Amino acid sequence: MIPLTSKSKILKPCSEDELLRLISKELPSPDEDVVTGIGDDCAVIRGFGKSGTLELLKTDALVEGIHFARGTPLPLVGWKALCRPISDIAAMGGSPRHAMITVAAPSTWGVTEWRGLYRGIGKAARAFGVSIVGGETVRSPNPLFLSVSLNGEVRKTHLRLRSGAKPGDFICVTGKLGGSLRSGRHLRFQPRIAEGAWLASERGVTSMMDLSDGLGSDLPKLAKESLCSFRIATDSLPLHKGCSIKEALSDGEDYELLVTIRPQLWPGIQSRWAKASPDVALTPIGMMLPSGALATALPKGYDHLRP
Amino acid sequence: MIPLTSKSKILKPCSEDELLRLISKELPSPDEDVVTGIGDDCAVIRGFGKSGTLELLKTDALVEGIHFARGTPLPLVGWKALCRPISDIAAMGGSPRHAMITVAAPSTWGVTEWRGLYRGIGKAARAFGVSIVGGETVRSPNPLFLSVSLNGEVRKTHLRLRSGAKPGDFICVTGKLGGSLRSGRHLRFQPRIAEGAWLASERGVTSMMDLSDGLGSDLPKLAKESLCSFRIATDSLPLHKGCSIKEALSDGEDYELLVTIRPQLWPGIQSRWAKASPDVALTPIGMMLPSGALATALPKGYDHLRP
Numbered sequence: 011m012i013p014l015t016s017k018s019k020i021l022k023p024c025s026e027d028e029l030l031r032l033i034s035k036e037l038p039s040p041d042e043d044v045v046t047g048i049g050d051d052c053a054v055i056r057g058f059g060k061s062g063t064l065e066l067l068k069t070d071a072l073v074e075g076i077h078f079a080r081g082t083p084l085p086l087v088g089w090k091a092l093c094r095p096i097s098d099i100a101a102m103g104g105s106p107r108h109a110m111i112t113v114a115a116p117s118t119w120g121v122t123e124w125r126g127l128y129r130g131i132g133k134a135a136r137a138f139g140v141s142i143v144g145g146e147t148v149r150s151p152n153p154l155f156l157s158v159s160l161n162g163e164v165r166k167t168h169l170r171l172r173s174g175a176k177p178g179d180f181i182c183v184t185g186k187l188g189g190s191l192r193s194g195r196h197l198r199f200q201p202r203i204a205e206g207a208w209l210a211s212e213r214g215v216t217s218m219m220d221l222s223d224g225l226g227s228d229l230p231k232l233a234k235e236s237l238c239s240f241r242i243a244t245d246s247l248p249l250h251k252g253c254s255i256k257e258a259l260s261d262g263e264d265y266e267l268l269v270t271i272r273p274q275l276w277p278g279i280q281s282r283w284a285k286a287s288p289d290v291a292l293t294p295i296g297m298m299l300p301s302g303a304l305a306t307a308l309p310k311g312y313d314h315l316r317p
Numbered sequence: 318m319i320p321l322t323s324k325s326k327i328l329k330p331c332s333e334d335e336l337l338r339l340i341s342k343e344l345p346s347p348d349e350d351v352v353t354g355i356g357d358d359c360a361v362i363r364g365f366g367k368s369g370t371l372e373l374l375k376t377d378a379l380v381e382g383i384h385f386a387r388g389t390p391l392p393l394v395g396w397k398a399l400c401r402p403i404s405d406i407a408a409m410g411g412s413p414r415h416a417m418i419t420v421a422a423p424s425t426w427g428v429t430e431w432r433g434l435y436r437g438i439g440k441a442a443r444a445f446g447v448s449i450v451g452g453e454t455v456r457s458p459n460p461l462f463l464s465v466s467l468n469g470e471v472r473k474t475h476l477r478l479r480s481g482a483k484p485g486d487f488i489c490v491t492g493k494l495g496g497s498l499r500s501g502r503h504l505r506f507q508p509r510i511a512e513g514a515w516l517a518s519e520r521g522v523t524s525m526m527d528l529s530d531g532l533g534s535d536l537p538k539l540a541k542e543s544l545c546s547f548r549i550a551t552d553s554l555p556l557h558k559g560c561s562i563k564e565a566l567s568d569g570e571d572y573e574l575l576v577t578i579r580p581q582l583w584p585g586i587q588s589r590w591a592k593a594s595p596d597v598a599l600t601p602i603g604m605m606l607p608s609g610a611l612a613t614a615l616p617k618g619y620d621h622l623r624p
Contacts, residue, residue: 055450152459
């Protein structure tokens with residue numbers, strides 16, 4: 011990774027974080043209704059929800075050759091395109107509601123392709139109660155590009171941010187990790203909407219985040235937002251069959267939930283979870299530490315802007 | 318334009334309307350909160366606004382080579398990218414609020430390019446009171462592609478749809494038409510937010526739409542949604558200097574408002590408008606007719622999907 015400095019007039023790669031700082035300087039301060047803007051799984055807006063709720067806003071892009079291989083069946087591309095931002099809504103404890111879909115498609119596309127793509131989008135929309143309320147289609151000579159924007163709602167008391175973790179909290183993950191790209195799971199995953207809503211209704215859950223870039227990249231982000239360090243027991247990671255610990259840390263695209271839980275409330279949550287979600291594990295993998303404590307060194311996951 | 322039939326397995330161009338019908342068949346019905354989904358300037362959502370308001374949702378894409386030429390100064394690209402969906406919010410009588418920006422940028426981009434683009438976006442955000450609350454950046458080998466999703470709010474009583482026009486209503490346009498691309502105006506236009514809000518507060522205004530594809534394309538769409546026909550006096554069109562009537566009808570990218578007004582309330586609106594908006598004309602150009610009446614034949618404007 012080449013650091014980007016303000017002196018550089020030439021064209022260098024930079025990390026998403028560096029780019030975000032650069033961009034933010036050019037933008038006005040968010041208005042008073044913005045509870046959380048750039049930097050969490052979703053933006054959170056006050057006053058735009060039903061009474062007692064907050065609105066969640068998310069946008070997410072899917073690019074052929076980056077997020078799916080050329081030749082991937084289009085219904086799976088559609089499913090993934092909508093389920094990715096749904097997973098972000100899950101990580102806030104919310105319910106997805108209304109989506110707009112922008113598709114830049116090759117100019118050679120006809121009925122079969124459009125129908126295939128929207129069959130997958132429609133399937134995901136039905137599965138998670140999303141209404142498609144708008145969008146745009148553009149012909150393009152380039153690879154397929156989709157951009158989905160999605161809103162959702164969350165009860166004020168259920169909102170969980172990345173910044174809520176405290177030293178001593180247990181770190182847990184839902185499901186299993188690793189091998190998502192290799193196995194094709196990244197095209198068929200189930201966003202953890204029910205699990206996220208359940209966890210958000212538990213007072214002991216202090217923060218949540220969805221695992222899209224890999225635990226090795228995502229946990230440090232959550233820790234940074236919570237002003238904490240962390241320690242994980244890598245041999246306690248719930249692995250998908252055939253996956254190594256390194257793959258569980260850095261493959262990415264798991265779309266599981268990373269959750270922190272107050273230790274004194276963990277026993278009750280653990281036993282209620284077992285009844286509420288018998289088919290999905292909730293596994294403790296470590297503990298949040300005071301900031302300054304040496305964090306477990308983790309291999310990094312995916313950063314779209316890293317060369 | 319080659320019609321697309323369901324038998325066609327091969328790859329043919331189709332119009333936006335045809336594609337929309339095809340796509341809609343694959344999607345679930347919108348939920349009960351959706352007042353208007355696909356088909357107006359914005360989607361309109363009930364229950365997601367402050368008390369007495371509705372939420373407006375819009376997404377809009379900008380592609381190098383389609384919406385702006387390669388080499389266009391990036392601050393102007395940023396301005397246009399955000400102002401286009403703001404213009405759609407204006408056409409609903411609303412105020413823009415929160416935006417998310419997705420940028421697929423060439424992998425060669427560095428500080429200067431990102432800063433330039435976001436300077437334009439920031440300028441538009443400040444001018445129209447928009448908070449940028451999220452987005453995504455993707456490196457791409459392809460031309461620059463931006464997708465902006467924007468929400469806004471409108472008082473329930475101020476909402477104006479395309480479908481509200483009645484036979485006998487006067488057809489009016491704000492400002493002047495034609496030559497937007499040639500003059501570069503499409504990169505510097507002022508969305509008619511103040512004018513849209515003013516018009517929407519007038520009981521006599523029955524429908525509104527923003528002119529992006531050209532009056533020749535946009536007026537038939539409004540008429541179709543209102544189940545009306547129309548007649549316009551083409552020699553009454555307010556022309557930008559040096560523009561022909563044909564250009565005013567088909568150049569597109571005017572970003573003016575197309576408005577229908579009850580004839581008996583027109584005199585009052587006309588005189589109040591002159592005081593409220595002394596710098597922007599509101600020009601009557603024709604009349605809505607009962608459906609079935611022969612519409613004025615107009616040259617078509619721009620359809621992104623037409624070959």
